[in-house]
Amino acid sequence: MHKTIWFKIHMILGLTAGFVLLVVGVTGAILSFEKEITKFINKDSYEVFVPNEAKLSTKELLEKLQEKLPEAKINSLSFSSDVNSSVIINVAGKGEGKEAKRGKSYYINPYTAEILPEIKGKAFFSLILDLHRRLMLGEVGKQVVAISTISLIILSLSGLYIYWGRVRRAFFRSLTFSFNHHGRAFLSTMHSSIGMWVLPFYLLASLTGLYWSYEWYNATLYKIAGVEKPQRNMPLQMQKGSTEPNFDDYQKAVELFNVLIQKEYSDANIRFPQKGSVYSFSYLDVDSAHYRARNTLELDINSNQIVKHERYEDKPLNEQLMKSILPLHTGEYFGIIGQIGMFLASFFMLLFTVTGVMLYLKRHKKRKKREIKE
Template sequence: MHKSIWFQLHWFFGAIFGVLLLLIGVSGAVLSYEKEILNLINKDTYYVQNLDNKSRLEQSEVLKIYQENNIDTKINSISFSSLENSSIVLNIEKEGARKGLNIYLNPYTAEVLPQIVGKDFFMFFFSLHRWLTFSGDTQWIGKQLVAISTIVAIFLTIGGVVVYWPRIKANFLKSFTFSFKYKKRAFVSILHSSLGMWVVPFFIIMCITGLYWSYDWYRGAMFTVMGVEQPKRVSQKVEANNKPQTIVYDNISKSIEIFKQNVAKEYKNANLRLTPSKDGIYTISYLYANATHFRETNSMEIDPNSSLVVKDTKFEDKKLNEQLMASMLPLHSGEYFGWFGQLSYFISSFLMALFAITGYMLYYDRWKKKKAKALKEKVKS
């Protein structure tokens, strides 16, 4: 009896939310390898060649040259790497860009490199994945539809296992396989079910982590359950943008030098905020070159006046619960589990389209048979 109820609920919610889940899944798959694709098509921006065997300029020199040529530009931060062929990145304030605009510079010549291409393409799919492309005052509608669809996806995943349970119980390993000997509806049905078994754990993790960005109460509950203090968002005052910027190049140069002397190993990226704290402390966030994912960030606080490292917080020293809460996005994308997780999530997300299409095919076939049966009974009567 319960199996029949789960079956009815499964196809009912699947029929209603199938299209939305298809869009969310495919857009998520497209975003899976965004960083890798952008790196591939923007090699002349992310990386440089030292054809004239020049010495690398100090980061503060590159910063100074750019500022002298762009006097009215406010620079938020500078990013650099221990990798010799990596470009330097300045984040500058730009109207309408909440996170600022990244400018890429050649570390040997301070020449401005071409802007990144392809960002708009991925931004569209990001908007589709998060808000179904709703924007402005209607963005909340898209956000709620994505959130509800995510909850439905959890329900469909569990319901699918319940409906498929007799076969799982009879032969667990065989329940993960399908055969081309089946024809028409039988083949579609077994394909829908068996492939679904492969992605159950991935779907559950993707959905549970995806809701992190949907509801404040849910996000707060996750921090509470994990026993981690939720970081507070610092609201930036708009008036601060109008204040003239004073860059103390000596302090920046000294802070970077202290960082290089104390960093434990090669780093893929180090980001220095140009505005120090009230106590004159500069903060450098950095990512080791061998990091599994982009959220394994460390932080070093430096006092250039006393030439001391005030604090060095490493990701690897955090407790597991703190690491997990700091890695919510990599957990959602699969990058937390390395290349295998990223690939598995990519395939699983794309398979959402297959499940939606085959689900509609099964629903249509069922509807057609019911209609034919009703017509036949009507003729008899």
């Protein structure tokens, strides 16, 4: 009785939310390797030729960019200990809205101050992300995706419940299917067995995906984890007490950071302007767990001392997890294996939609034949 009810729920959700999940899954698969693809097709922007001369100082880089863009307000500077890496300088955007707050990033050759080519593919991946999160339908699409995400949790658990008999009788066999089967038997075993493999990925993606869907869910996660929810910072150029840019101080801060950090880093970021003599850096170790495993360092350019140093690896697990919601969602928290696994699971959403519809049609056709005979 219960199995029949759950089967009907599974079928109804699959035939409704399944098509939304198809879009979310395929776009998620495309986004899985966005960073790697972007860097691959934009090598001229991310990497530079190393000449037989030293890098320009921070002050020189900022001054040369300011000469080229006299009206620009510099928001931040990103740099790396890697001699082949370009420097990224973000300037404030014009007007209002998200794009203005996000600003525009210029990729700069740290040896010549040349502005490198703009990043290709940004518009494409922005479109895919909008499809993934909102179906390109704004707030309405966001809610549709959220409901479909909840449906995926129900689909995953109901599918396990329906298939549980075979899992209990022969666990390892339940993870396989045979091409010797034909028709509905083949579709059913393939649908179920692959579902067993991707079940953990779907539950992880769903439970983390809702983080961006509902504020109450977001707040509840922080409460359960016992972690204080971070407050969004207002744009730095709007902060009270901010001073005019002082490139000499910026250079001193960056030089002191490199002296105090005493290790290689793949990326370091400092935002401008900052108040007083204390400067705050966010940086990522070369061997970091993932791209959100950032550390923070505050230093005083007057005393040449570290004021505060917080490393991701020193934080308790609950704080690490709350800082890693996106890497958990994409599978990157578990390294390249997790990333590939989430990519495949996302892509297989196409398989589940197609096989689910085919199973429904075959079942419907069989029922019609039985009704005609009767």
